[in-house]
Amino acid sequence: MSKAAEGRPIQPSAPGGAAAIGRPAIRTEGLSKDFTLHLQGGIRIPVLRDVDLAVAPGECVALAGPSGAGKSTLMRCLYGNYGAGSGHVWVRHDGREVDITSADAREVLAVRRDTLGYVSQFLRVIPRVPTQRIVAEPLMARGAPADQAMAQAAALLARLNLPAALHGLPPATFSGGEQQRVNLARGFAPGYPVLLLDEPTASLDAANREVVVALIAEAKRAGTAIIGIFHDTEVRDRVADRLFEVAPMQDAA
Amino acid sequence: MSALMRASGLQLHFGKVAALDDVALEIHPGEVVAIVGESGSGKTTLLRVLAGMMAPQQGRVLYDGQDVHAMGEAARRGLMRSDWGFVHQNPRDGLRLRVSAGGNVGERLMAAGARHYGNIRAEATEWLKRVEIDPARIDDMPQTFSGGMQQRLQIARTLVTRPRLVFMDEPTGGLDVSVQARLLDLIRALVAELGLAVLIVTHDIAAARLLAHRMLVMRHGQVVEQGLTDRVLDDPQHPYTQLLVSSVLAA
Numbered sequence: 001m002s003k004a005a006e007g008r009p010i011q012p013s014a015p016g017g018a019a020a021i022g023r024p025a026i027r028t029e030g031l032s033k034d035f036t037l038h039l040q041g042g043i044r045i046p047v048l049r050d051v052d053l054a055v056a057p058g059e060c061v062a063l064a065g066p067s068g069a070g071k072s073t074l075m076r077c078l079y080g081n082y083g084a085g086s087g088h089v090w091v092r093h094d095g096r097e098v099d100i101t102s103a104d105a106r107e108v109l110a111v112r113r114d115t116l117g118y119v120s121q122f123l124r125v126i127p128r129v130p131t132q133r134i135v136a137e138p139l140m141a142r143g144a145p146a147d148q149a150m151a152q153a154a155a156l157l158a159r160l161n162l163p164a165a166l167h168g169l170p171p172a173t174f175s176g177g178e179q180q181r182v183n184l185a186r187g188f189a190p191g192y193p194v195l196l197l198d199e200p201t202a203s204l205d206a207a208n209r210e211v212v213v214a215l216i217a218e219a220k221r222a223g224t225a226i227i228g229i230f231h232d233t234e235v236r237d238r239v240a241d242r243l244f245e246v247a248p249m250q251d252a253a
Numbered sequence: 254m255s256a257l258m259r260a261s262g263l264q265l266h267f268g269k270v271a272a273l274d275d276v277a278l279e280i281h282p283g284e285v286v287a288i289v290g291e292s293g294s295g296k297t298t299l300l301r302v303l304a305g306m307m308a309p310q311q312g313r314v315l316y317d318g319q320d321v322h323a324m325g326e327a328a329r330r331g332l333m334r335s336d337w338g339f340v341h342q343n344p345r346d347g348l349r350l351r352v353s354a355g356g357n358v359g360e361r362l363m364a365a366g367a368r369h370y371g372n373i374r375a376e377a378t379e380w381l382k383r384v385e386i387d388p389a390r391i392d393d394m395p396q397t398f399s400g401g402m403q404q405r406l407q408i409a410r411t412l413v414t415r416p417r418l419v420f421m422d423e424p425t426g427g428l429d430v431s432v433q434a435r436l437l438d439l440i441r442a443l444v445a446e447l448g449l450a451v452l453i454v455t456h457d458i459a460a461a462r463l464l465a466h467r468m469l470v471m472r473h474g475q476v477v478e479q480g481l482t483d484r485v486l487d488d489p490q491h492p493y494t495q496l497l498v499s500s501v502l503a504a
Contacts, residue, residue, distance in 0.1 A: 035488075036490075037495070038491075038492035038495050038496075039495055039496060039499060076487070076488075080481065081483050081487050081488070082484065082488040083480075083484055083490070105466060105467045105480055105481040105482075106281060106284065106467075108481055109466055109481070126434070126437060126463050127438065128434055128438045129438060
């Protein structure tokens, strides 16, 4: 919690994560996660134990804790990229709560299409697909007309200072910072009700960091619930309403 | 939404070797499902059993509620001409090499009932363009095409009748990496555009990650793990899946 205290307006949340006002857009209930490494003699590594986190619409919660405490693991569990050992991840989707940990694959994909966005640290895309299309695709998947989606993608890429000359190129040869901005545009374009951000400003310069801070503020005003990992404490203190502590687990059982 | 195809309790043994050991599977409209596993794991056998090309010793395969293995050869061939498509690993198995490129595409349309020559040729031309083959080569024989072009022609031939369910057996196997990427992009775009259900057998984990919504991991004739593609690959639970994922070279 030491670093977290440096930020001015942020209140660490209650252990139960009960600070959220109103009905949460996303919440976990007794979420636990172990990894069993069968190739290393079946060693078990516990990472998360009984995590209870709730985030309301329009709220931004920053995950805090030292490296290796399990912040990224928690994010991946929230997105359904990792399964849970026990407990639940409830996402308000289509007027009801869906448990990402137990929903079938088709339902998880529907939640990801309409409700739950994730900006990871790495851009993983099909070779040959141009940047602008990568950003437009989630919009088209939700039914936006192609020309409208492409226009919106171009506008957001431009706002993130990615020159128009690059929009028609696949991002494989882009720099790390450029790829991250493609990833951010893809994550922010659809206006998901819940958005997960894993180090969204890690390889950005000051100007682009400002753009991301503004995008987060706008998303919050639009009612998006945001959960983020921010190593950049200055950015974190400007966007986060509170911190949620992810404590390292003790040694493997 | 109800399943397009539903298989359960599939058993098929070759002597003492279990090619399929109690396999169950569902595929829904618009869904891309990858079947991965090492050679001899039973994945191609599963594809052939689901497509009615081989009969299981036990278990059932239902397509739209009909039992695929009880419906008789004529009905099954009818499905292959209309509702289904099969893309073979070797395009030579799916193409007629002594018939022109346009003829290969047009033939399937004719088998599905098209009769007007002008329309058939126009549609064949359109499909060659969609799979990025120069329409000027419509009258050339597939033998004069590269492997990647032949594979794209096979895809055009398969998709021209707009099937609802497509079986693909290692469609990118044996192709140059650059050609693979182009083919993956093409398959992905067509699948999204046409809303196809696809069952794709591959040992290419990276291709499966990019194409498939859902993944089944097979070993010794059994499905050892299945689920959301990225969860199976990033948080594998079964020892064999962990081995498979950890053996892939990162590009």
